[in-house]
Amino acid sequence: MSLKNINVALIGNPNVGKTSVFNQLTGLNQQVGNYPGITVEKKMGFCKLPNNIKANILDLPGTYSLNASSIDESVVIELLLNKNDRLYPDVALVVTDVENLKRNLLLYTQIKDLEIPTILVINMADRMEHKGISLDIPYLEEHLKTKIALISSRKGYGIEELKNLIVSYKTISSEPCLNASIIDAEYFNSLRQAFPNQLLYKLWLVITQDVNFLNLERNEIRSSFTKSHSDLKRLQQKETIKRYQFINDVLKVGLKIDSSVAKDFRSKLDRILTHKIWGYVIFFLILFVIFQSIFQWSKIPMDFIDSTFATLSTLAGEHLPPGMLTDLISQGIIPGIGGILIFIPQIAFLFLFISILEESGYMSRVVFLMDKIMRRFGLSGKSVVPLISGTACAIPAIMATRNIENWKERLITILVTPFTTCSARLPVYAIIIGLVIPDTYVLGILNVQGLTLMLLYVIGFGTAILAAYILNIILKVKGKTFFVVEMPNYKLPMFKNVAINVIEKTKAFVFGAGKIILAISVILWFLASYGPGKQFKNAEKIILENTKAHPLSPIEFNNAVASQKLENSYIGLMGKTIEPVISPLGYDWKIGIAIISSFAAREVFVGTLATIYSVGGSDNENTIKNKMAAEVNPVTGEKIFNFASGISLLMFYAFAMQCASTLAITKKETNSWKWPAGQLVFMSSLAYIVALIAFQILK
Amino acid sequence: MQTTIHSLKKGQKAIILDFDIDVIPLKLLEMGCLPGNEVELLQIAPLGDPLYLNINGSHLAIRIETAKLINVELIKNKQK
Incomplete structure (x- = not known):
């Protein structure tokens, strides 16, 4: 007996509760990462099945069909076309919503054409009674050539049956449920003859999609079987009609809706929530x-x-x-x-x-x-x-x-x-x-x-x-304009989904940003604790000499030494260097340090101030906020953080592009350095100008 | 009566006849916007655009510029 984990892929339209099924199967046993080279979120989970069998569950991005229109959707196709992928599924779970079965089955028929063993998961079964829906499961299983798991991820039932189905995935049919190639028999026949070893539907996807699949062959396939864009789209329309005909025929017998029972909650709520006032x-x-x-x-x-x-x-x-x-x-x-x-x-x-x-x-x-x-x-x-x-x-x-x-x-x-x-x-x-x-x-x-x-x-x-x-x-950019947005059913948010989402996102943020913040804090501490030259080394001597006439109390003395040291440390010198640029905005060199260090990530600002004031003062019992409030300008005796400089800082941080990760993601999503560079220059100059105006008016 | 989705009134139902395949996004077809299917105009956004439709059981919103391109045949109301 092999101990290899079963690879399970969760596939489905958006808004069918796919993520809740994923959460039900895996609990908190999940990892969120990225697909290599792209920023599409990759959610993997782990599930214990009966008979000591284990499964890796992969939650693929939601997609309406295998005709990709975004990189999220391309991820699904690329995985399903590549049998050599480590994550290639042994069994696919196509998750559908019982109320939108007709539309959801379109994707199902496409997945079936890839000849992967496929289980049809019909979710939200708890709403069937409410909506007057009844299903003829044996009929549907026979005609859709699959096994069906009727579940409710919300109420948590049907999950055990689903797990049992996954265990017996080898008995599940991998046969297509319809023959879509009859839409242009001649074309598809010649395609089949040219590539007898390849799956016809795979070839068709390679011809119509921009996916990375068997790159060598792709050019070959394209050159001899290419058609005009318009002809291809006509064929895709025919294909879609063909699939819907099949689905309609199956559902005519397999699905009954008693509309007298249905309660229409959606339209009432829509009327209020989209009301003009x-x-x-x-x-x-x-x-x-x-x-x-x-x-x-x-x-x-x-x-x-x-x-x-x-x-x-x-x-x-x-x-x-x-x-x-x-x-x-x-x-x-x-x-x-x-x-x-x-x-x-x-x-x-x-x-x-x-x-x-x-x-x-x-x-x-x-x-x-x-x-x-x-x-x-x-x-x-x-x-x-x-x-x-x-x-x-x-x-x-x-x-x-x-x-x-x-x-x-x-x-x-x-x-x-x-x-x-x-x-x-x-x-x-x-x-x-x-x-x-x-x-x-x-x-x-x-x-x-x-x-x-x-x-x-x-x-x-x-x-x-x-x-x-x-x-x-x-901007003079040309592009196709169209806009299609699904209006899903209203649902009471599920506590588990929301909680997992909040935990995952917070964790990702804290660990992602946290590493940078911590590293910068440590570097800052070094830069603030060491300095070049005599001014830093002989701080104690200098203070002692300066205050010969009026000796200080021990506490006062320590404070004076600490601030003499900070001022002449590496970071202090950096802050002093940029002080002329930022003093018109109402900032001193300490704030300057915080602005420099938060250049890659804004949140570092507070941490930097925390570090600077911890180093600078001997009185550790105060919180950072109290220390900041106590800061005064040594020349004028005014508070550093007063109304004018405070508003100026707020304005600066409202506009400045101080986030390296955002620049990186803009580069990735626009495929050009031109746009992030524009963001950086435009936002930072705007920030400087607005902060300058704010301080000069308010001071 | 033949018209386009754009000129439907709120609550009216119609059957989709045809459209120019080159300008209609594939995604809309996959959502069920295909000749012969039924479409109902559920809501018009407060500022007159987009339109909220029920096409073949799918609830979706499209803009008027797209709705103008889809020819439909009105289903007569049973009243009168």
Whole structure:
């Protein structure tokens, strides 16, 4: 008996509950990565089956058919065409929604043509009674040449039966269920004769798709069997009609709908949610609640994390034997880790809201509602999803533009998405708002700090839209325009799906960004703890001499030495060098250091300040925020973080393109350095100018 | 009566007749927009575009520019 794990591929249309089936089969036993070379998310999981058999479950991106129109969809085809792929499935599970069986079966008939053993999973069976649907399973199994698992991933039933079917995958038919080649018998016959060893449908896919498959042969196939684009499309239409005829014939007997029983919840909800006034009111109300609550709800855990790490840092400093290593731990590593973990509450809340909106089916209604408005700015209704996801992180948001069919609309969406307030800006905003905006209430319930944060989000969206409007006029890009969006059924979001999504996304973010932040924190600590020249080495002597006339108390003396050292350390010298450039914006050299170090990732800003102030002060018991609040300009005696410089910083971080990962993803998605370079130059100059104006007016 | 999807009124049903295959995206065909299938206009977006349709049991939204390209035959209402 072989102990090899069974490879199972989950395939299905979007919105059929494929991910819930995946979660049901694998639990938390899953890994999210990327397909090599591209940024399509690859979800693998592991499942224990009866008889001690194990399976690797691969959750492929959702696709409507095997005719790919995006890289996400190409991934599915490339895997299914390549028998040598390590992940090539032993058995395919085509997941369908019982309410959309007709459309979902189109993909099923295509998969069957690839002659892979295929199990048909009919999901959402719990809604059958509600909708008056009944199925003749034996009839369907016979005519679709498969085994059917009737399940409800929501209620969790049918999963054991599905597992049993997977175990016996060798008995499942791999025969196609219809012969689509009769749409042009002559053409397909000659194709079959030319390549007797290849599957006819595979050849057809290679001819019609841009997929990497048997590259050598591909040119050969193409040259002798090519047809005009228009002729190919006509054949594809015939093929689609043929498949639907077959499906209709099968479902005529196998599926009965008693429409008198069906309760139409969808159209009632649609009427309200897409209403010309209420639709928009509800949408903006939802946005308002999201942003107000993110700031309010995250506050307590964030304060807790902040003070915990301040305490830890002190404890480490006091209890470990003194020395360089202890300094590195207490002043470099611990504040660095704190700077990462403090993100978790806000990121988790953002992903929570976004996944609830996506899961419930509401997001499609927003697309429908916003399309006409967005088009005036050169965007698509579908740009709303990236722009909202951009509030979590621009990277998945830019990836989410893939379903925008029109290239110009997609390009503009990619270029302007980084203006939306991503979660990396949140800690920067949070700490500065906390310092310079009073924690008071207007109208009794509205928190001024919360309102400021909301205003920053509005500025982010507003700039994105405005930039899109300008780009729409400037850019001369031609592309096919079309727009098709599925309006899925409303569903109550499943706790398990939402929870797994939030955990996975937060984990990916913390570990991804965390590595950079931690590394930069440690480097910073070194740069701040060492310096060239006598000014640094002889700090104690210099202070002693300078204060001969008025001797300092021991605490004052230590502080003076520490700041003399910081000022003359490597990082201090770097900050001093750029001070002339940034002082018109109201920043001192310490903020300059934070801006330099956060050039690759904005969130490093807070961690840097944490490190700088931990090194600079001897009083470890204070939190970072208190230390920042206490900073004064040694010349004027004014607070460094005052209203004018605070607003200037907020503006700088609202506009500046300080994210290397976003530049990288823009390069990947647009296939050119031209666009990310444009983003960098345009956004950074805009940031400088706006921050300059803000400070000069307010000071 | 022959018309296009664009000129349907809310709640009206029609049968798809034909369209110019070169300009209609394949994805729309795969969603069930094929000659002979039934289409119902469910909702019009607040600003008049896009249109929310039920085509052959699939719920989807398309823009007016696409809807204008699809010829349909109205199904007569049973009332009157």
